[in-house]
Amino acid sequence: MKNRIRVLRAEKKWTQEDLADAIGVSRQTINAIEKEKFDPSLPTAFRIAGLFERTIEEVFQFEESDA
């Protein structure tokens, strides 16, 4: 699943640690999500989108190859 977290985070000038702390996961988890090695759970995806004040579709893009 593709995502725009790195870009959105840069716009807000947040570090991975800032974002991780804000949603209650480890920095490594944010790094793995950004590198698209790991797809977050739905609650985590909603929390991330909420923090950036975006809809979930604006942050995450599902691709058929992800299924």
Next chain:
Amino acid sequence: MKTFVMNTKSAKKKNISRLAVWTLAWTLSTALATFGSLFLWEGNSLLTALSIVLNLGIGIGMVLANRQFLEDCDELEKKVQLEAMALTLGFTLIVGIAYSIMDSTNLIPWDAEISFLVVFMGLFYMVALVFNRKRYL
């Protein structure tokens, strides 16, 4: 939000410490149950039985501490741990059965000991954890 994060991080540290204490206690109680009857109370069945009950009780505590540790891991850490556990369980089963068959068919000249499986599980779990961490983190 900061308070929540601090609580999460401190809870994780607390869980790891608790798990380490339970694991150490279980190891010591295993040593007591194994060697106590040989060197401390020399064949007293009651004390041997009590040491085994103690060992089981502490073992249950260790398992529950491990479950608590897993529950408080974040979703990626949980995935890494659970995949390592699943691989360890599967490989321990197939290697254990193969090892037992080697013993029963006299393919190996020594008896198949459970301690082999315990060591295998520990080492395999560590390797699986390293592999999974490299894969995701």
